[in-house]
Amino acid sequence: MRNWILKSLIHAPCFVINECMHQTFYIDADEEISSVIDRLNKSVSADNYFVVPKRAIFLQSIVNLKLLKREAEKTGKRLIIVTQDEIGASMAERCGLSVKPSVEGLDVAENEPTPYVEESVYEMSPEEIDEFEDKKNRLSGIGSKDFYDAAVSSSKKNIKASANVKSQTRIPVKSSSDMKNVRSNKVAERQAQESAYEPKKSTKSFYGNKIDPYKEKTLEKMYSVGNKPLEKESTHAVSEVSGLAKKIFMAFAGLCFLIFAGVAVYLFLPSANIMISPNVLEDKIDMVIYGNTEVSQVEEKTMPVRIIDKEEKISLAYNVAENGSGAGKKARGNVALYNEYSNSPQTLIATTRIESEGKIFRLTKNVVVPGTTTVSGETKPGVIEAEVVADQPGEDFNIAPTSFKIPGFKDGPKYEKFYAKSTENFEGGTSEGAGESGSVTQRDIDNAKQKTEVALKEKIMKTVSDELKEGEIVLTPAEKITITKVGADAKIGDVTGTFNYNATASIRAIVFSENDVKSIIEQLMKEKNLKDSNWNISKVEYGTSVADFDKNTLELKIHGEIAVIPIIDIEKIKGELLGKKDDELGSVLKNYASIKSVNVEFQPTIVSRIPQYSQ
Template sequence: MEDKKFFDIIPPERVKEPSGEPEKKAESKPVRKPEKRPAPIKPSVPIPPVAVGEEETDSSDLIPRKISWPRAKVLTFSTALIFLISMGGLAYLKLPIVTIDVWLKTENLTFTIPAEVSKEVKSVNLERGLLPGKVVSEEQFLSQEFSSMGKAVREERAEGIIRIFNDYSTTSQSLVATTRFVSSEGKLFRLVERVMVPGQTLEKGKLVPGTVDALVRADAPGQDYNIGTSSFSIPGFAGTPKYTSFYAKSFSAMKGGFKGETAIVSAEDLEKAGQTTRAKITEKINNILKNRMLPGLLLVEQDVPLNILEQGPTAKVGEAVKNFNYQVRARKETILLSEDDLKVLAQASLVSRLSEDQRFLPESLKINPALVSLEAADEKGQVSLQISVKVYNNLESEALKKQLSGKSIQEVQRSFQDLSQVSQAKIKIFPSFFKNLPRDLDKIELKISFE
């Protein structure tokens, strides 16, 4: 046998974790092979740390359980199916929805009926055409100012008062009309009437001239003769001692002299003024009468005459004034009626004029009463009722809906074209892919309008 050699095998020292205890001398230990430990299993869901003193829980309880794919698919499909079935049922009950707008032709019907009105009648008498009513009256005065629109060339002479002095003798002096007086400005005026100028008188030992006031007028028209206060001489005494002893003075200005175009009252002015004033007073009286009315009453206005008590202008044709007034005093008498009574009488007469298929639109009924005669003292009269209303041929909605149910839209349109009383029709169906009207009449809405 071969000789075998043996060597001491010393294992490597372990690395010790630091600790608070003093290091001890390493002791020799037998060599051990390191044990293989299984690798730790990492959970798919984080496991929360366990606090000290708490019991550990099974980590498998914290992992949510997943629903298998086939089961989720069945649940989704079932929900969708239930929803579709519900919506389908609702659609079956409600759809389609049809709205048909129909416009019917109308025509105007007008006629006139007579009626008697009296305060003694208490209610409408259809057979005799009697209406209860009341006679009302109102009197007013109106004065309006108007401008003169006529034009004319006007010539006016200035006038004024002068005081004539006789400082010639104690004998009176007669001066004839048209005696000339010349102002200090050289303007010639003439006496309008003959005057007697008194002679001198003795006052306190002195002779005082006799005086007289007289009206003089300018010898020619024009504004130049509108002079102020002035002194006057008598040209007829020129060259005689009387020339300086007879004289005159004015103490106020001469007025009225004019020459040129001016406004005058024309015949057309008076005619227009009369028409305007009469129209205004008529309106004024009507408004007063209307204000007296209670709701539901109607005032007869048509053909009611205006009783003119007095009228006239404050100026005559050709008078040169810029403005003038026209005055009117007038009275109006008419009848007051009840609107309800008028409708009762009018509708009764209207129904008798309609055919079996005709109807009328109540809101289109218009009644215009006109006065025929009036006895104000007895409070009675006669009126003529002018009536107008729109009529149409009736269309039975339910019967028409029943006739159109289940038909196609084209058939429905042709049906309306065949109806003479229909002007036009519009059909709306929802949803639009439906081509036929439903058989359920509650799903069809028929709206009727009029031209």
């Protein structure tokens, strides 16, 4: 039997009226506030419904909602939020926005006039009927509180369309004049409802028994979880009811991780650095070792030695004047002699003394000091310049400009009236032995010999040091230096500024290897048979040594210090210390006499127990 269903075609004028009254927008969960505001601005309707799913991004921010309300007020449009999100709805209401729980009754207002419908009968195939019924069942109740529960339960049933169903609906049609009145009335009603508007329930859809295609597509995208086949129904149910279980599982997993991490930290992360100081013993050895050129290797307390024979020459130059052979010189200078005694001239003979601060100088020749003169009623003393020389040689007479008295006039009236003044420094005075040149003295020869021999010994010792092999030692008592030739190229009394002193010397030294000395000490330590100990030579000192250069032998006293270190089984002690507390270490270490002390550094410092396991 064929099924029939009415297909309604709505005239254009009625469609415009419905669109101008309100417009519905379906918002995606991840849609930004900028996109929502853009939709509002592009709307041509005064009333705008925004269907928002739970946990939508823009619905979670009070700032976004305030921005949306401000934009609605600015454009003069009314905005209604349709959502099941209780938190988002509460925030929207606090911002002054209207909120509805579902989209039921939004297609046509309760008092809206019946649109003009051109009646027509359309025959549908069984496949189209199945599709129509499927869509109707899937999209019915969208936005209601029991939508998800109904979707889950309905998916368990087999959806089949009855082939015997025949649906024919006839809708009364009004005249075109009535439709014009409807438009004008609806405009007036919309203006009156702007301040206080309550959407009225509608029992009919604009598309009749069909769903708005745009809304159908959007809602199927938003609520696609309810349209899955039966084999996927468990996934939808779990997504709704597993929130708490997921939180419990995550909390349990986190708790297990913390417990595991705590155990790992307690057992493995703490560390302890154990520093064991062994009980080191000091052993001393004093013995005599013999050296002989005829021995090629160490034998008991005898070691091989080697002879070094070298000869060196040296020649040094000496300055006679620098060594005190010249005579001192007397300082010289010029003075001005003054006569304030009378207008008669005064003659002063050569060698006449003048004095300043205890230093005596003498005139080098006779001078006549003029008498006083009167110029414009003013008496001026007579003055003459003369050369003087110090009474004695020496640098002390090199004096700065000063005034002088004449000691020969002392205790007489002329003492205060005759005087002298210098305007320049006196120069040329030298002490004895600082002359420019002089004759060579015995003192010069002795000084030259002493300095030359010292320099020669230093040179010859450096030569021996350069001859030593690695590890060889030469002691001072085992060296014999002989001065074979000395002499100066000038004689006592020769007048000269410099002379050379020449010297030649030879050295004979007995040298030995320090490794041979240590080998003898090691042989002695091995004879002591020290068990469970290691030892090493920490110091070797050499005492008195006697060298026989005729027999090429050496007798040497030595003093040695040996550190005896006990052998400690580190792994054994470490195994006994694992897991022990700091105050329990003593009970373990008291069994080891070879250990002097133990220091344990714990990381972190709050830990006081050595870890159970070794790293």
